[in-house]
Amino acid sequence: MRILITAAGSHGDVAPYTGLGVRLAEAGHEVALATHDNYRTMVEGCGLEFRPLPGDPQGGQGRGGQGRGGMLRRAKEFVGELGRGIAEVAEPGADVLLLSTSTAPLGWHVAEALGAASAGVYLQPVEPTGEFGPVVGGTRSLGRWGNRAAGRAALGVVDRLHRDAVAELRARLDLPPLSGAAMRRRLVREQWPALHGFSTALVRRPADWRPGLEVVGNWWPAPTGELPSVVEEFLAAGPAPVFIGFGSMGAGQGERLGRLAVEALRTAGRRGVLQAGWAGLTADADDVLTVGRLDHAALFPRMAAVVHHAGAGTAAATLRAGAPSVPVPVTADQPFWARRLTAIGAAVAPIPFAGLTADRLAAAIRLAVAEPSHREHAAAAADRMAKEDGAARAVDLVARLARAAA
16 A cells, blocks of 8 residues: 655654654555655655655744734645645555644545545544543633533634635645535544544543544654763763753743753752753753754653653653653643643643743752652553554554555
8 A cells, every 4th residue: 555644843743653654664555754854864764755745844933023913824824835735745646645633634635636545643632522622722621511612613723724725725636615614524424534643641532532533552753773872971970860851842042941951950959961952952061961853762761850841742752761751831732741741640740831940940850850659650651551552553544444445
């Protein structure tokens, strides 16, 4: 089978699909991963075919002062470019399209034009449920009815954001007009399948989800090899350090965040590993090592605690390592994952990024390291995650799609 995976966004939005793609290739499929050119080396390094999607996911970072109107305008422009790009990467053809959360509202229409099977491969729960509010923007439970209503409203916002791009895409593909809401109703009638690549250790499948929606466990990024020698030497030179990194968040704030991190580590009496990330985090201090992109699966098990922005991938990698979390959520789905980590006892209470200070961070680090229950709960969750095989579930789904199409 020719499989095309489409994914857009930050590194954490894309990297899990490298591991998924490798498993599908090992099952005998021809696999292409379409994403931004920033990730070409990562994709091709796994032996997968790379197809370019437009847009620089880091390009809009650090542009302040443009307000909500400016943000929506940039989002619509990005979605429009993405729609044209998805049509182009699909032109060589595919038997199955696997669509991420960010590409599905456009990918559905491409699959229709190709006559190809498709399925969702989501990293977040986006289907409305009474069990919790919308993952993006939801700050508290509104009760079962309120949560479902808010979830439907959130999907409506997504459809409005994609309206012009969908109209342009369907015209380009010689398809009759169809709104996003109408497409969603069609998918519900057809019980369109969507696998959710996160662990039941964090979020169980909501009981009120329709058939076809499953929580299968994480898709882990393809391994990138051993840790560099400078990192190994630092780890061997003293007690387990604390990792501090904000992933794709905090662009332009590297110096401030670096100073804050060093002060917090010094106050807490801990060594540290700082990951530069999109913020460009830097530090010039004893017992603090600044690193670039590293394999979290290799690094996190050797940390005393992990301070992170609570993106879906980093939150899962920390939990998989059995390490205590200090979540510092910034935006989007990050507050949701931060609350889930705290709810299962694997993290201290989240520190909102806007309220981050050296004193608050130092106190949270002390608590995460000193209170053994955080590591115990993280280890219990890691055991549960080890029993899940999200990639195998995706391989099984592709096989079912192939049989249905035969």
